[in-house]
Amino acid sequence: MKIIDLRSDTVTQPTPAMREAMAKAPVGDDVYGEDPSINALEELAASKVGKESGLFVPSGTMGNLIAMLSHCGRGDEIILGKRAHTFLYEGGGISTLGSVHSAQILEQPDGSLALDDIEAAIRPDDVHAPRTRLVALENTHNRCGGTFQPPAYVAAVSEFAHTRRLKVHVDGARIFNAAVAQGVDVKELTGPADSVTFCLSKGLCAPVGSVLCGSREFIAEGRRWRKHLGGGMRQAGILAAAGIVSINEMVDRLAEDHARARRLAVSLGHFPQLVLDPGSPATNMLFINLAENAGVDAQQVADALRARDVLVGVTGKRRFRLVLHYWISDADVESVVVAFGEALA
Ligand SMILES: Cc1ncc(COP(=O)(O)O)c(C=O)c1O
DSSP: OOOEEOSOGGGOOOOHHHHHHHHHOOOOOGGGTOOHHHHHHHHHHHHHHTOSEEEEESOHHHHHHHHHHHHOOTTEEEEEETTOHHHHSSTTHHHHHHOOEEEEEOOOTTSOOOHHHHHHHSOOSOTTSOEEEEEEEESSBTTTTSBOOOHHHHHHHHHHHHHTTOEEEEEETTHHHHHHHHTOOTHHHHTTSSEEEEESSSTTOOSSOEEEEEOHHHHHHHHHHHHHTTOOOSSTHHHHHHHHHHHHHSSTTHHHHHHHHHHHHHHHTTSTTEEEOTTOOSSSEEEEEEOGGGSSOHHHHHHHHHTTTEEOEEEETTEEEEEOOTTOOHHHHHHHHHHHHHHHO
């Protein structure tokens, strides 16, 4: 019996094309800059998002951390969202490893940071205050429901930040979901910012890795930080080969995940015990609440679903997250609806 795993798109397995590419990948010592597959991936990634250079890193967390350590120095401050992945789920790496402070702003429902709030968070030039150096966005925004921000917003924040001599980093773990959902070239979402991290190992199905992209000078600095952090890998072209397949073959099809997420939302919306977030799903994630009178909590429902070979994320006492991805078919969506019906009965 197939397990239908909706906990995250990080559970995706590499595709057959990836496994084949991995087996055949030419490799070398990447710390010497001699891995042809990594060099090809970094070039491809940078050109895809409209930047000069790319840096292959083991994870999104390391990509964001390297970006922040490269943009900021000891005692600097980053303006970011209260529900940002970089703030909530990356171990506070900027402070433990970089002595960098953060100013957290509550996001708007779509995951954006309001310009007025950013402006209010910028510190005065005063010895009492840390120095504001960077604004960090997240697109799509995970905790805000897989919501996306449009090109005009990224451009407006970047222009606003640049006139105040601040840099802009985009945690674009799922930036291709944001681009595909809006029908725009991803460069429109990354071009105005100074740097972006995107993940190969989520909806794009590669087994490992993310790419940090930015200017040549910025990536040269990032390469130093990657080595400091122990992220200098050797014949990792085996992994990069899968990442190349991700970028070339897996981006456009994300629209299928979004469509399945919408279909699942419509079907689950028929259960009176379930309340969907307004506007959900924006991309491949579905956040669902249990109605107050449901008589069960989310963990009990998740356990009942697990007994029916369906795995969902529990993100609160009455809240679930369901994430659609390459390995979830139309038939699986039907099975999930049946399983919910039984679990809620
Ligand atoms: C928005 C966002 N940023 C960054 C990350 C970190 O990626 P990784 O798990 O590869 O460190 C995640 C992981 O789920 C994420 O959702």
